[in-house]
Amino acid sequence: MSTDIKKFKSESPMSGVLRMDRMPHIWCPGCGIGSEVNAFAEAVKRSGIDPKKLVVVSGIGCTGRVAGYVDFDSIHTTHGRAIPVATGVKLANPELTVVVFSGEGDLTGIGGNHLIHAARRNMDLIVICNNNFTYGMTGGQVTPTTPSTAIASTTPYGNYEYPFSLPFLVDAAGGTYIARWTSMHARNVTQSIEEALQRKGFSFIEIISPCTTLYLRRNRLGDGVDMLQDYQEKTILKHGADTRETAIDFQGKIVIGKFVDKDKPTYLEAVDKCCIKLVGDDYQLYGKTIPEREAEAKAEKERVAARRAAVLATEEKKAVTKVSAKIPVKKAPAKVTKKAKPKTAIKAVAKKATAKTTVKAVAKKVAAKTTVKAVAKKAAAKTTVKAVAKKVAPKTSVKAVAKKATAKAPVKKTRK
Ligand SMILES: Cc1ncc(C[n+]2csc(CCOP(=O)(O)OP(=O)(O)O)c2C)c(N)n1
Numbered sequence: 001m002s003t004d005i006k007k008f009k010s011e012s013p014m015s016g017v018l019r020m021d022r023m024p025h026i027w028c029p030g031c032g033i034g035s036e037v038n039a040f041a042e043a044v045k046r047s048g049i050d051p052k053k054l055v056v057v058s059g060i061g062c063t064g065r066v067a068g069y070v071d072f073d074s075i076h077t078t079h080g081r082a083i084p085v086a087t088g089v090k091l092a093n094p095e096l097t098v099v100v101f102s103g104e105g106d107l108t109g110i111g112g113n114h115l116i117h118a119a120r121r122n123m124d125l126i127v128i129c130n131n132n133f134t135y136g137m138t139g140g141q142v143t144p145t146t147p148s149t150a151i152a153s154t155t156p157y158g159n160y161e162y163p164f165s166l167p168f169l170v171d172a173a174g175g176t177y178i179a180r181w182t183s184m185h186a187r188n189v190t191q192s193i194e195e196a197l198q199r200k201g202f203s204f205i206e207i208i209s210p211c212t213t214l215y216l217r218r219n220r221l222g223d224g225v226d227m228l229q230d231y232q233e234k235t236i237l238k239h240g241a242d243t244r245e246t247a248i249d250f251q252g253k254i255v256i257g258k259f260v261d262k263d264k265p266t267y268l269e270a271v272d273k274c275c276i277k278l279v280g281d282d283y284q285l286y287g288k289t290i291p292e293r294e295a296e297a298k299a300e301k302e303r304v305a306a307r308r309a310a311v312l313a314t315e316e317k318k319a320v321t322k323v324s325a326k327i328p329v330k331k332a333p334a335k336v337t338k339k340a341k342p343k344t345a346i347k348a349v350a351k352k353a354t355a356k357t358t359v360k361a362v363a364k365k366v367a368a369k370t371t372v373k374a375v376a377k378k379a380a381a382k383t384t385v386k387a388v389a390k391k392v393a394p395k396t397s398v399k400a401v402a403k404k405a406t407a408k409a410p411v412k413k414t415r416k
């Protein structure tokens with residue numbers, strides 16, 4: 001690697017959040033996963049959470065590769081098993097913030113059972129689901145979310161199944177935070193992930209995203225940029241929408257927003273509640289009583305809030321510097337002396353300038369006309385017989401010329 005690239009990578013604003021030594025990534029041009037990862041990294045930075053206490057778990061697929069690019073502890077686990085692995089991590093160390101970042105095929109197809117049960121238990125996890133309506137990595141097969149009539153490699157005549165609406169599915173299963181955006185809504189994605197990182201319980205963020213290489217191409221929907229334009233036109237922002245109304249038809253409207261945000265005891269809180277009833281105040285989890293764990297959690301929350309405030313203050317400062325750098329500095333007006341008579345001078349200059357310009361313009365026009373006329377005259381002069389005759393006449397008469405010609409011409413010998 002050249003030193004320039006090394007320097008560029010180490011100075012990237014994403015270094016420390018993403019593993020720059022792994023760049024460039026594998027995702028196709030126009031694929032939505034890249035901007036989602038960017039939004040996620042931004043959210044982690046802004047949230048103030050301790051990156052050392054963050055774990056990212058992905059399944060298998062193009063989206064599954066996220067685990068390999070983030071600079072946090074991460075697990076790239078088997079297909080469909082991201083949620084159970086993440087659940088295990090959370091139960092083994094409840095102090096960790098655990099994020100699952102995977103594809104809709106991984107999370108709702110082979111891993112669908114784990115998804116609904118983690119939502120039902122209100123497991124303390126954040127699930128970011130990249131929904132590109134296809135099994136991207138394996139060649140564009142139909143998935144549980146592929147809209148009806150859309151073409152996939154396994155449904156070449158159009159999908160005849162009924163797709164899942166993921167917000168509705170997760171809501172029905174018991175999820176306590178549910179939002180949907182598209183990969184074009186980078187700021188909203190960041191905000192939603194930030195919110196989810198601050199809360200407890202099962203958070204599900206669906207991001208509708210273009211798989212340019214397989215879904216868009218096969219369905220003749222253009223490229224990544226066309227799809228962003230499409231998202232702009234087809235999305236309807238409806239916070240708090242009834243999740244029953246979030247179904248997506250092929251190339252139809254896409255309802256986006258934060259649909260659900262409610263409090264409910266998490267799985268671990270429910271375990272605590274049950275155990276304290278059985279064991280009483282002596283109940284401990286991983287060697288800590290509930291009041292001890294609560295005190296630790298409170299202290300961590302304060303640290304996170306302080307870090308977040310510091311990050312936001314730095315950002316605000318940067319924004320102010322940027323804006324003030326753009327405001328043009330007003331120059332003090334020049335001192336006006338009686339002699340100078342600025343107004344008249346300006347007028348005179350203006351007049352002169354206009355005069356010059358007009359003269360120049362007229363001159364140009366005239367020149368153009370003259371040239372055209374002259375050329376036309378010359379051309380006409382050359383072509384008209386009369387003009388030729390006129391030119392020739394004063395010097396030598398036509399007859400004389402004819403004579404000269406006859407005199408010089410050799411006499412043709414004819415055979416008898
Ligand atoms: C047990 C098992 N079954 C099937 C596969 C093949 N496989 C790998 S990735 C994938 C689909 C991934 O689709 P999705 O989760 O939507 O991710 P995307 O590639 O679209 O981001 C499949 C079927 C596998 N790796 N393991």
Ligand code: SF4
Pocket residue numbers: 026027028030031032033062063132136137210211212213214
């Ligand atoms: S195949 Fe599709 S999902 Fe995979 S990287 Fe390419 S565009 Fe993205």
Ligand SMILES: [Mg+2]
Pocket residue numbers: 061103104105130131132133134135136143
């Ligand atoms: Mg997919």
